[in-house]
Structures are given as C-alpha cells and as structure tokens.
Amino acid sequence: MPPPVRPLVQPVVQTMVQKADFERVLAxxxxxxxxxxxxxxxxxxxxASRWQRLHLGEEKLSTDGAQLGAQPVDDSHPAAPEACWLGSVVPKRHARRSVTRALLKRxxxxxxARHAGELPPGLWVVRLRAPFAxxxxxxxxxxxxxxxxxTELEQLFTRARRS
Structure with a gap:
C-alpha cells in the first residue's frame, strides 16, 4: 500500500518571543x-519588536543624529499576520526537571505543526496548567x-479547531 499523500506546502508555524504577545494572548x-x-x-x-519599530521609523533613539558606520544586515519586515504563531508556557512548578519541560515543549x-493547517491564523499559546503525576x-x-x-494535545487542538 502506498504511503499517504501529504500536501506539498506544509503550513509554517512561527515562534512567539515578545513578552507583550504572551501577555495579550494569556489575557x-x-x-x-x-x-x-x-x-x-x-x-x-x-x-513589532523594538528593532522593527526603530527600523520602520516608529521609534527614535537618543543617538539618531549620529552617523552609523554600517547598516544592519537584517532588513526583514514584520511577518504576515496570516501565519500561526506559537508560544508555550511550561512552568517549573508543574514540571520540575528540565528534561520533562523540554519533552512537553517538543x-x-x-x-x-500537525494541526496548523486546520487552525485559524493568529497567536497561539499552549500552557501547562497542572503537573503530570x-x-x-x-x-x-x-x-x-x-x-x-x-494524546492530550491531539484532543486539545481538535477541540480548539472546532470552537
């Protein structure tokens, strides 16, 4: 029997890093x-990160009048909001060992990644709310x-997709 056909383009899941984004989603x-x-x-x-705001001219530095010796290498623009952005919160109080926290984050x-194609775009945060016994x-x-x-995460994302 041939293997199942997978779509050629897998949806990309970006990683959230800004504290403000986590606060906005967890609120x-x-x-x-x-x-x-x-x-x-x-x-x-x-x-937008502070660097992006500076790069786009939305924020000024106190050294704005000074000449810069070199221009920044990264000239990326803010990412498209049509993507899924993932953040995970796995606190030490619920998973004491770093090995466990790393396993849960993976x-x-x-x-x-498995459910990104079926989920609406935006910011997503998965939070560990209780320890495993x-x-x-x-x-x-x-x-x-x-x-x-x-198993639990599969059920969680299936329910999140429906709501």
Whole structure:
C-alpha cells in the first residue's frame, strides 16, 4: 500500500518571543482545556519588536543624529499576520526537571505543526496548567509521558479547531 499523500506546502508555524504577545494572548479566556493543558488564541500577528519599530521609523533613539558606520544586515519586515504563531508556557512548578519541560515543549510544537493547517491564523499559546503525576510517570522523559502528552494535545487542538 502506498504511503499517504501529504500536501506539498506544509503550513509554517512561527515562534512567539515578545513578552507583550504572551501577555495579550494569556489575557484572553482559554479556547480549549484539558486535564493538564490550556490553549489560548488571539487573531492577528505579533507586535513589532523594538528593532522593527526603530527600523520602520516608529521609534527614535537618543543617538539618531549620529552617523552609523554600517547598516544592519537584517532588513526583514514584520511577518504576515496570516501565519500561526506559537508560544508555550511550561512552568517549573508543574514540571520540575528540565528534561520533562523540554519533552512537553517538543510535544506542543509537534502537535501545533500537525494541526496548523486546520487552525485559524493568529497567536497561539499552549500552557501547562497542572503537573503530570510523578507516581504515574516516574521517569522524566518516559515513553508513557510522551504518549500521554501527545494524546492530550491531539484532543486539545481538535477541540480548539472546532470552537
């Protein structure tokens, strides 16, 4: 049997980095919740970084009159708001070991990549809201924990897509 045909162009998921974007998204009610995760969504793109505001002339530096020796190499423009931007919040109080936090973040990114084509564009934040029971998952990066997180995130994004 031949492998399933995948679309030639996979939707691109950008990474959110601005604190203001996280605050804006987390200020909204969650779009979908599960036992351990919550997903928040806001339409639109990320706010411009300080460098982008300076580059576009929206903000001035105190040294604006000084001559610059070299021009910046990165002349990128703010990204199109039609993309999906993902941020993840995995606090230490819910996942004490860095191995566990890294595993959960990888699972969040992978789930978003799988569902990005069906989700509306905008800013998305997935937040770990409760710890996984250490008695049930004694290893920090066990296959059982990976499977549990993947299953829960699949259900979470499926519900978020419908709402």
């Amino acid at each position: 909204t009610p969650s779009r979908s919740r599960s036992t351990h995760f919550a997903v928040h969504h806001v339409n639109g793109g990320p706010s 699972q969040i990114r992978a789930a978003m 250490p008695a049930q998952y004694p290893s920090a990066a066990s296959d059982a924990l990976r499977l549990a997180a993947r």
